[in-house]
Ligand code: FES
């Protein structure tokens with residue numbers, strides 16, 4: 001069932017006073033950039049969230065400051081500012097802003113200098129770091145506690161964080177993330193490569209139509225793709241989705257994919273790869289480097305079919321993209337348009353997770369507007385593989401925990 005224009009707008013729009021934007025802003029810490037993207041006294045960084053522009057910088061002593069991008073004097077971009085002495089100094093008139101949000105110096109003001117400084121309306125946002133990310137609190141109230149996400153507290157060399165700016169609406173990214181039915185089609189090349197080397201992911205990824213079961217929890221859901229094995233056991237590949245934008249997949253240790261709305265038509269994608277138990281394994285799905293921007297997959301657009309190679313499709317490739325599987329995801333999502341039109345869709349049974357995730361967001365926003373917000377209660381395990389004997393339900397958290405195999 002397609003959805004109405006009003007519902008689509010409710011789910012996708014985040015700018016200005018859109019309810020979704022307000023809900024996200026008032027309830028959650030936002031990933032703002034990779035921690036490594038900010039170096040002490042290095043150039044400040046432009047950050048865009050919910051259609052507004054900010055500046056982030058790492059001060060001399062390592063703390064992170066976060067302000068609106070425009071200087072409170074006359075709006076010059078503070079990404080142009082000098083970053084020194086634990087402060088940003090606007091290059092236009094030299095006003096100096098401390099990392100903690102205090103106005104330290106207004107060189108163009110002689111009289112009552114200190115009193116004047118106190119009156120300058122510099123806005124300053126709380127920041128925390130964890131899991132290789134800088135998080136910012138944009139809400140008007142007291143910051144919530146920053147949740148202890150699975151990728152937090154992992155040693156530096158066992159965690160890779162990649163940031164990519166995507167030229168389409170955030171919900172499109174989210175939907176692609178929970179849409180497991182596309183894996184055996186769009187990513188056929190990868191599945192075949194896995195099968196050729198006998199990797200276990202091939203079994204899970206290569207299952208064209210597994211049985212699907214959901215396990216809802218407040219603020220999210222886990223879903224299990226189930227295969228019945230010859231010995232009576234069931235292999236369950238479990239993935240999880242949790243508000244506001246965290247998608248967990250069982251891949252090479254741990255993988256969390258995060259889609260943060262920069263504005264209505266631009267999304268920040270963070271690909272978190274981690275292994276709590278040891279070094280990261282070589283990566284077959286995602287670029288392994290800890291960096292801003294994947295290899296240049298997004299240089300081609302609609303005019304040149306997002307870089308698709310038709311000659312390759314004749315010979316070896318299903319979808320025609322020679323790079324990582326992620327290039328295929330980017331191409332199809334961007335091809336749906338800046339904001340995919342859900343009012344004209346024609347869905348089938350394999351779209352149940354897409355429908356589920358829309359419902360999750362719709363309920364979350366409506367309940368928040370009603371003054372009864374969802375309290376997120378994640379189960380301990382959000383993603384993994386289980387071999388469950390007959391008579392045990394994988395959704396029974398206590399019983400199933402002993403049958404986790406990866
Ligand atoms: S605009 Fe920044 S100091 Fe004047």
Ligand SMILES: [Fe+2]
Pocket residue numbers: 176182183186187329
């Ligand atoms: Fe994909």
